[in-house]
Amino acid sequence: MTKTQTATDAAVSDVFREEAGRLTAALVRALGDFDLAEEVVQDSLVAALEKWPKQGIPDKPGAWLMTTARRRAIDIVRRDKRYQEKLAILERTPLSPEPVETDDRLRLIFTCCHPALSQEAQVALTLRAVAGFTTGEIAAAFLVAEATVAQRIVRAKRKIVDAHIPYRVPDGSELGERLDGVLSVLYLMFNEGYLSRGAQVGMRRDIADxxxxxxxxxxxxxPDQPEVLGLLALMKLNVARSAARFDAAGEMVLLREQERRLWDHATIAEGIAILDRAGAMRASGPYQIQAAIAALYSGAPSWDETDWHQIVLLYDALQRMADSPVIRLNRAIALSHFAGPAPALGEVNDLAMTLDGYHLFHSARAELLEQLGEPVLxxxxxxxxxxxxxxPAERSLLERKLRA
Known part of the structure; x- marks a missing residue:
């Protein structure tokens, strides 16, 4: 593959990701049929993939895709008597590629992340409908069978129809809870990329991105939702350290040993600026606090200069907002760095009942026991x-420590 072809493919991919949500959102609004809209979008993207590498990307790719999608939709509905009313709507309604569909894309995201759907289905449907992924790409990203992903998507779309899930942005008191659901899906997706739960790879940067x-x-x-900005800042601050998290052999490098010159300091600055924007809204939340903790990690010139006391105070605030055993574990680890291993181990041991099946509980406990001169335990x-x-990267790290 030539450099020109590679650049073209990358440009096409960027256009697809930007425009897929606009296309799907506009078609769902016009047709009132999620399944049909998604089929039309996928057909339009395939048409672009066939033509653009040869003919070049159009000056207005969004308009090209919207026109192609509209024509494809009309072709499909003309062949099906059930869609005669929708045909009339399509023929008299232009589908604008301009950003007048902002609310449409929000409607699409909230529909894909509706709590009636399983989290796995929410992730798959969001990537498919909003980001324009094919079923095969989603399957490859999450290392599952393509048939499994296809089934999740089919079931999710059927559930949307059968449960009469509305295609709208929630309002009033419902918005906060539903927005939390959307952010949870995005954070789940990011974490799966940042440190994979599977046995094949340590990190999937593409999923995180x-x-x-x-x-x-x-x-x-x-733009007026501070927790959305908090999550975006948190993601950027964490991913900025990616280049230092694994060595050339793919072995995990812990924060204490990371070469900070390898960190992406421009992305760190961007994350801090986003966090400052959120903070100016004076409505703190869990994602903003986690981003503030990440900012203290990323902003410290060295491990020894990390402000662990401030990090513990932030974990205290986080516990008051969204207490969980994992947050308590992370607080105890931070506590150990300025108060010593003994008080931290006491707090960790208190979590034994709830976190016995969590590997990071046992690895953190091992570190503290080792510091206290208890090698057998x-x-x-x-x-x-x-x-x-x-x-695999975490397993390799544990095995190295066991051999030491």
Whole structure:
């Protein structure tokens, strides 16, 4: 493949990701049929993929895709008597490629992330409808069978119809809860990319980047929502350290040992600026606090200069907003860095009942036991962590420590 072909393919991919949500949203609004709209969008993207590498990307790719989609939709509905009313709507309604569909894309995102759908289905449907992924691309990204992803999408679209899930942005008191659901889906997607739960790869940067793109889209469409900005800042601050998280052999490098010159300091600055925008709205939330913690990690000149006391105080605030055993575990780890391993181990041990099946609980406990001069107990804890862990980079790190 030539450099020109590679550049063209990358440009086409960028256009698809930007325009897929606009196309689907406009067609769902015009047709009132999610399944048909998505079929038309996929056909239009395939047509572009066939023609643009040969003919070049049009000056107005969004207009080209919208025109192609409208023609394809008319062709389909003409062949089906059930769609005669929709045909009349299509023939008299222009589908504008201009950004007048902002609310449409928000409607689409909230529909894809409706709580009536399983989280796996929400992720798959969001990537398919909003970001323009094919079923095969989603399957490859999450290392599952294509048939499994296809089934999730089919069931999700059927559920939307059968449960009469409305194609709208929630309003009033419902908005906050539903927005939390959307952000949870995006954060789940990001975390799966940032540190995979599967046994094949340590990190999937492509999935993390797609989650950041989607979070950026929501932030652009809902600029007055501070928690959206908080999540976007959190993602950027974390992904900025990616280049230092694994060595040349793919082995995981812990934060203490990372070469900070490899961090993407421009992205760190961008994340902090986004967090400052959220903070100016004076409505703090869990994602903003997590982003503030990440900012303290990323802003410290060295491990020894990290402000662990401030990080513990932020975890205290986070607990008051969204308490969970994992947050308590992370607080205890931060506590150990300025108060010592003994008080931290006491807090970690208090979580044994709720986190016994969580590998990071056992690996954190092993570190603290080792610092307290308990090598036998530390080894037992590390062995338990290895039993529970699937991520290959984390497993390799645990095995190295067991051999030491």
């Amino acid at each position: 797609d989650a950041i793109w989607l979070a950026g889209l929501v932030a652009k469409l809902m 530390a080894r037992e804890a590390r062995m338990r962590a290895l039993e529970l862990c699937q991520n």
